[in-house]
């Protein structure tokens with residue numbers, strides 16, 4: 001533990017502590033056949049996180065948590081590996097694997113450096129996983145290394161716009177004002193919280209993704225349905241209907 005990068009060590013402590021709070025949501029997601037995404041449960045048909053052709057492909061979920069995305073992929077004939085920094089989150093994933101009789105590899109580790117060979121996967125995905133909690137300067141090049149030429153990386157994160165509209169205090173919903181400077185944001189530590197999050201501007205994402213060898217195919221700004229609900233206090237439906245509070249990046253490793 002002591003030889004881990006500081007943010008990885010802190011996020012491991014955080015997620016081992018928070019894991020219990022994510023059990024119910026993990027169980028509910030494992031019970032779903034049709035994927036829904038993000039804090040509003042936006043349907044797959046609306047944002048297309050999964051590629052059209054999946055069966056027989058090899059995939060990795062970066063920061064899999066309770067591994068419901070890996071479960072959805074495995075049920076679609078994908079050979080999937082989930083990697084996560086929290087043993088407590090993986091314990092829930094393992095229990096649910098047994099409950100559903102679904103076998104795939106789960107690895108305790110960090111997305112910044114993984115033990116897999118170059119070009120091992122066709123598809124990499126992350127929903128509020130490594131794409132939020134791992135150092136982007138490390139996990140993005142690592143994802144590029146792991147993918148085969150032509151392989152796709154898809155990830156869903158908080159929108160940069162929403163992060164700019166959030167005060168430094170945790171638990172207060174995003175406002176209609178810019179409360180943080182955009183330049184130099186990158187890393188956020190909430191007061192009284194041990195965790196470390198990373199939030200890049202669109203320009204920073206584009207520079208990082210293209211320099212790692214990706215071509216950007218789409219940036220989807222997620223809009224919830226008028227009747228959507230969320231258990232998270234950091235944004236209201238009224239806000240999220242007016243501005244994107246989540247965004248999906250779809251990028252492909254240059255062939």
Ligand SMILES: C[S@@+](CC[C@H](N)C(=O)[O-])C[C@H]1O[C@@H](n2cnc3c(N)ncnc32)[C@H](O)[C@@H]1O
Pocket residue numbers: 008011012015022062063064065066067069083084085086089109110111112127128129130133134135
């Ligand atoms: C919000 S969960 C993501 C799983 C699921 N999609 C969800 O939204 O509940 C975030 C996960 O990222 C994991 N994580 C944090 N830092 C990581 C890192 N450096 N490498 C891999 N996983 C990491 C945490 O342990 C946690 O399980």
